[in-house]
Amino acid sequence: MADKQISLPAKLINGGIAGLIGVTCVFPIDLAKTRLQNQQNGARLYTSMSDCLIKTIRSEGYFGMYRGAAVNLTLVTPEKAIKLAANDFFRHHFSKDGKLTLFKEMLAGCGAGTCQVIVTTPMEMLKIQLQDAGRIGCLAGSTAAVAVNPVDVIKTRLQSLNRGSTEDTYSGVTDCIRKILRNEGPSAFLKGAYCRALVIAPLFGIAQVIYFLGVGELILSFLPKKDN
Numbered sequence: 393m394a395d396k397q398i399s400l401p402a403k404l405i406n407g408g409i410a411g412l413i414g415v416t417c418v419f420p421i422d423l424a425k426t427r428l429q430n431q432q433n434g435a436r437l438y439t440s441m442s443d444c445l446i447k448t449i450r451s452e453g454y455f456g457m458y459r460g461a462a463v464n465l466t467l468v469t470p471e472k473a474i475k476l477a478a479n480d481f482f483r484h485h486f487s488k489d490g491k492l493t494l495f496k497e498m499l500a501g502c503g504a505g506t507c508q509v510i511v512t513t514p515m516e517m518l519k520i521q522l523q524d525a526g527r528i529g530c531l532a533g534s535t536a537a538v539a540v541n542p543v544d545v546i547k548t549r550l551q552s553l554n555r556g557s558t559e560d561t562y563s564g565v566t567d568c569i570r571k572i573l574r575n576e577g578p579s580a581f582l583k584g585a586y587c588r589a590l591v592i593a594p595l596f597g598i599a600q601v602i603y604f605l606g607v608g609e610l611i612l613s614f615l616p617k618k619d620n
């Protein structure tokens with residue numbers, strides 16, 4: 393599988409299936425991450441991931457852990473399609489004689505990621521609002537998740553529209569960083585890091601398994617082939 397050239401339709405199918413399975417498996421942890429990150433001093437309802445999930449089940453039922461999941465499940469396939477198509481586009485234009493330097497591979501990945509962010513940011517905002525509504529009323533994946541957690545905390549705070557009367561509001565990234573440092577201390581930037589690591593690592597693993605098994609190629613093999 394590693395050396396086999398995978399067609400774009402197979403990539404889209406693999407990415408879509410991996411995304412659907414991944415979202416379904418880890419969404420409760422992602423919900424806990426969002427709610428923990430959105431907590432400010434004086435408005436702490438949850439002490440840990442398990443405490444958050446237990447209180448969510450008690451107050452909102454089992455399916456309360458999947459609040460906002462429909463948004464991700466609906467849009468995860470087109471999101472993967474855009475990311476994969478963009479990555480192929482940039483890799484094709486950066487390649488020379490079919491070869492890519494490490495730097496150009498990084499540029500292609502950055503370009504694909506930028507296209508993905510532009511499309512998924514509105515989805516993320518809606519998901520966070522739905523996840524946070526109840527509160528108001530693998531090693532590489534884990535390491536990367538914890539490393540970028542401060543940025544994720546800032547993103548979650550800026551995207552959350554529901555604020556209690558005692559909670560801070562933010563006018564931008566700099567204002568958000570300043571107020572978090574002043575009112576909650578540096579450790580606030582690691583809120584939800586454990587949950588984020590638990591979310592990202594399985595997603596990497598699920599995606600790798602789907603691609604290794606060649607699910608997309610198997611599905612395409614059942615379709616009638618066009619005669620040239």
